[in-house]
Structure formats: C-alpha cells, structure tokens
Amino acid sequence: MKQMIKPWRHVFKLDPDREIDDNALEAICMSGTDAIMVGGSSGVTYDNTVDLLARVRRYEVPCVLEVSNLEMVVPGFDLYMIPMVMNTADSMWITGHHQRAVDEYGYMIPWDLLVPEGYIILNPDSTVAQMTGAQTDLDASGAAAYAQVADKLMSLPVVYVEYSGSFGDMDTVKKIHQSVQTAKVFYGGGIHDAETAAKAAAVCDTIVVGNAVYDNLKQALLTVKAVK
Numbered sequence: 001m002k003q004m005i006k007p008w009r010h011v012f013k014l015d016p017d018r019e020i021d022d023n024a025l026e027a028i029c030m031s032g033t034d035a036i037m038v039g040g041s042s043g044v045t046y047d048n049t050v051d052l053l054a055r056v057r058r059y060e061v062p063c064v065l066e067v068s069n070l071e072m073v074v075p076g077f078d079l080y081m082i083p084m085v086m087n088t089a090d091s092m093w094i095t096g097h098h099q100r101a102v103d104e105y106g107y108m109i110p111w112d113l114l115v116p117e118g119y120i121i122l123n124p125d126s127t128v129a130q131m132t133g134a135q136t137d138l139d140a141s142g143a144a145a146y147a148q149v150a151d152k153l154m155s156l157p158v159v160y161v162e163y164s165g166s167f168g169d170m171d172t173v174k175k176i177h178q179s180v181q182t183a184k185v186f187y188g189g190g191i192h193d194a195e196t197a198a199k200a201a202a203v204c205d206t207i208v209v210g211n212a213v214y215d216n217l218k219q220a221l222l223t224v225k226a227v228k
C-alpha cells in the first residue's frame with residue numbers, strides 16, 4: 001500500500017477547514033491528479049475531515065490524510081502521512097507528539113498505512129513555520145543536509161520541502177533532490193499555474209498544490225497537465 005506514493009507526480013492538498021463546492025470537488029478529483037491529500041495546519045477537526053473524506057470517496061482517486069493533530073484522525077483513508085519536522089529545535093514536532101500518540105493509541109494504529117514525512121519548512125511567514133519554530137534561515141546546502149538526515153540516517157520514505165503560501169527557491173529544491181538516495185522529494189508552496197507547476201516538477205518527484213485550488217481553480221487544474 002505504501003508503495004502507492006512512489007509514482008505520484010501531482011497531488012492536490014485540500015483543507016477540511018475551507019469550503020469547496022461539489023462542482024469544484026468533482027473537477028479536482030477527476031483532474032488526473034495522482035492523489036488527494038487532506039490536511040491543514042489549523043481548524044481541522046474530526047467532523048470537517050470525515051465530511052471531506054466522504055465527499056472525495058465518490059471518486060476513484062486515492063485519498064490520504066496528513067495528520068497534524070490527533071482530533072482529525074478518521075478511519076478510512078488510503079494512507080496516513082505523518083510529518084516530522086527536521087529543521088526545528090522543538091522536539092515535540094520531531095518525535096514528541098508522535099510519542100504521545102503512540103503511547104495513547106498504539107494498539108489501534110494501522111502501522112502498514114503510516115508514511116512518515118521528513119518536513120523541511122522554509123517559508124518563515126507561514127503558519128506552519130511559526131507554529132513549529134522552524135529554523136528557516138538555511139542555504140541550499142544546509143537544507144540538503146537536513147534532507148540527507150531524513151533520507152540516509154532516518155530512512156524516511158518522503159522528504160517534504162514546504163514553502164506553504166509562497167513559491168520557493170527552486171535551486172534549493174534541486175539541491176535537495178540531488179542529495180537524497182531513496183526518499184521521494186515532495187515540494188509544496190505557491191504552485192498556482194502550469195508554469196510554476198512545471199518549474200517545481202523539474203526539480204522534485206511530486207508537486208503538491210494547495211491554496212491555488214481555493215484562489216483560482218481554473219489555473220490550479222492546469223497544474224496537472226503541466227507535470228504529466
């Protein structure tokens with residue numbers, strides 16, 4: 001099951017805390033994207049997550065949950081993506097919340113469905129950077145070193161380069177991609193049209209398109225064809 005992420009080139013990330021109408025959801029799910037990732041950094045609850053899952057399940061596209069708090073964990077997703085922030089000094093975001101989750105719910109965790117992600121958060125203005133105390137002031141070599149820790153020391157299957165809300169430095173993403181051996185490199189942040197999608201797709205394995213879905217769906221849909 002975990003192998004399903006390997007060929008992904010394109011993912012739409014949908015936030016349960018934001019409105020999306022049925023027509024828009026149909027266009028997204030039928031767009032040819034490889035997967036829908038459900039997640040967000042705030043306002044995500046059991047109720048809004050279960051509602052979005054049920055609506056996405058009308059379509060055949062794989063649907064995975066990116067867990068950012070325990071309240072949002074709903075059974076029935078294809079996979080559960082578990083972020084571990086590489087570039088923070090606050091160990092709660094590396095292993096702390098995870099240890100608590102396993103201590104409390106270990107008996108019911110479907111381990112074969114969990115996919116850990118080594119997050120490298122690089123946009124200092126994003127909610128997620130502020131929430132996790134991410135050390136975003138890294139050059140390409142420093143960011144690539146975190147990627148190698150995730151890939152070569154921790155054997156994480158995904159390195160997620162996160163510029164949530166702004167289009168990042170593609171030289172840094174390229175350097176990260178070149179420096180990992182086994183992990184798949186996901187890139188997310190500021191992809192809003194075919195051009196930004198193609199630029200990012202050239203330097204990573206999988207692009208993730210989030211806010212653009214809500215800001216300009218027509219342009220967001222063009223990102224699929226741009227990378228296929």
Ligand SMILES: CC(C)=CCC/C(C)=C/CC/C(C)=C/CC/C(C)=C/CC/C(C)=C/CC/C(C)=C/CC/C(C)=C/COP(=O)(O)OP(=O)(O)O
Pocket residue numbers: 015039040041042066067068069070073074075076080082083084085093094097098099101102105108109110119126127128132162164165210
């Ligand atoms: C029966 C059943 C299905 C059981 C499932 C059991 C299960 C999955 C258990 C979980 C096990 C486990 C180890 C859980 C970890 C728990 C946890 C809370 C970990 C912390 C994760 C973490 C590091 C969060 C930090 C924030 C982060 C990196 C979030 C990722 C998502 C993200 C970056 C969203 C960006 O949000 P966005 O809204 O776009 O941001 P902006 O507002 O800036 O746009």
Ligand SMILES: O=P(O)(O)OC[C@@H](O)CO
Pocket residue numbers: 013162163164165166187188189190191208209210211212
């Ligand atoms: O919302 P955007 O900026 O597209 O970022 C996508 C994703 O990486 C957010 O976690």
Ligand SMILES: [Mg+2]
Pocket residue numbers: 015040164210211
């Ligand atoms: Mg967002």
